Ligand SMILES: O=c1ccn([C@H]2C[C@H](O)[C@@H](COP(=O)(O)OP(=O)(O)OP(=O)(O)O)O2)c(=O)[nH]1
């Protein structure tokens with residue numbers, strides 16, 4: 061990657077910071093909730109939370125949207141589809157499918173850091189249909205086949 065990720069803030073998010081790496085070695089940059097007012101997530105609720113950003117990834121890169129472990133551990137707040145996949149040709153606002161798996165209601169505030177985004181290189185192989193796959197010792201064994 062040319063070490064540049066193009067990010068455009070939506071018109072209603074110009075007051076929010078750009079996503080940031082919060083430590084020198086952070087793998088993910090934190091994303092902010094672009095909600096107008098407080099959003100209440102009751103236990104079991106699923107809500108789509110906008111982040112106020114649109115991005116342009118280079119070809120053969122993806123962004124993964126992942127939960128923050130502190131929110132998960134302390135409040136049961138996570139992303140339903142983790143890791144969310146952001147395609148390099150997506151130009152819409154990145155949104156978060158948030159779910160409350162905890163026992164208490166959780167309030168999402170404007171500008172709160174509610175998820176993180178990791179950028180990865182991907183491989184897109186040519187897809188070829190075949191009649192036979194190579195033989196292996198494992199063959200069809202799986203799901204604890206080698207012992208638990
Ligand atoms: O947590 C997510 C997941 C996806 N997206 C956006 C970016 C992504 O490029 C697009 C499509 O996501 P995905 O491929 O996971 O969803 P789909 O159900 O397969 O929709 P589509 O048919 O549009 O690909 O939706 C988000 O903003 N947040």
Ligand SMILES: [Mg+2]
Pocket residue numbers: none
């Ligand atoms: Mg898709």
